[in-house]
Amino acid sequence: MMEGGSTRSAVGKIVAVIEALARARKAPTVTELGAALGLSRAQAYRIAAALQEEGVLTRHPRSGRLMFGPRLGAAALRIAGGSPINPLWHKLLQDLREAVGETCNLVVFPDATPTYFDRVEAGWPLTLHFGIGTRVPLHCTSAGKLYLTRLPATERTLLLERMDLHSCTPRTFTDRAALAAHLNELAVEGIGIDLEEFVVGMVAIAVPVLTSDDRLLAALSVHAPTARLPPSGLRGLLPQLRRTAADLGAVFDAVG
Secondary structure (H helix, E strand, C coil): CCCCCCCCHHHHHHHHHHCCCCCCCCCHHHHHHHHHHHHHHHHHHHHHHHHCCCCCCECCCCCCCCEEEEEHCCCCCHHHHHHCCCCCCHHHHHHHHHCCCCCCEEEEEEHHHEEEEEEEEECCCCCCCCCCCCEEECCCHHHHHHHHCCCCHHHHHHHHHCCCCCCCCCCCCCCHHHHHHHHHHHHHHEEEEEEECCCCCCCEEECCCCCCCCCCCEEEEEEEECCCCHHHHHHHHHHHHHHHHHHHHHHHHHHH
């Protein structure tokens, strides 16, 4: 319970709500969130309604539970991409880029959509450019498939049934049963992989960035043209990727 909940300022209560939602393992109801923070039912509903109106929070369309809204997600991405402060996680991406020689990306999942949070480009002529905030598909990107592998089996099945498996390249999985079997294999390895399924001539591999209590924070991925990195070479990047992902998880735990 939040200490001094009844005397905390209005701004302080709003900040506490955002922080509590960021720590939650599962999207809470308004009542659950208010109880965790020592707010009255009326206070919790009033704050949640105000934040929803401003686009900071939104409600799950089926359960009504609270989630971060598009305005807060967009602000976080602008901060990551445009802040004059070079955060520690960016330095870790730079070090990884130096180690593997290819573009390194940090991808988050607002609204279950892979979204570029930070990246460091490779210094090569053949490079695919995605700006901070770029949103990409779930079913044919390494980060998106990694996200799907982390879902409980029932939730993954339900999502796959509703997804638009549009074809981006001739290699894109458009058959639900084939994609489901592929995701099961990737889940065993704990990775996501893209073999020219999103962009012809580009391959990618991703590993999870996890909190200390095993929650998915982001995907750490490397992508490269097949002219420099054949598909057979992707798994050779895993030891370095997993070390950096562990360091990133520790950084986000420390600052969160």
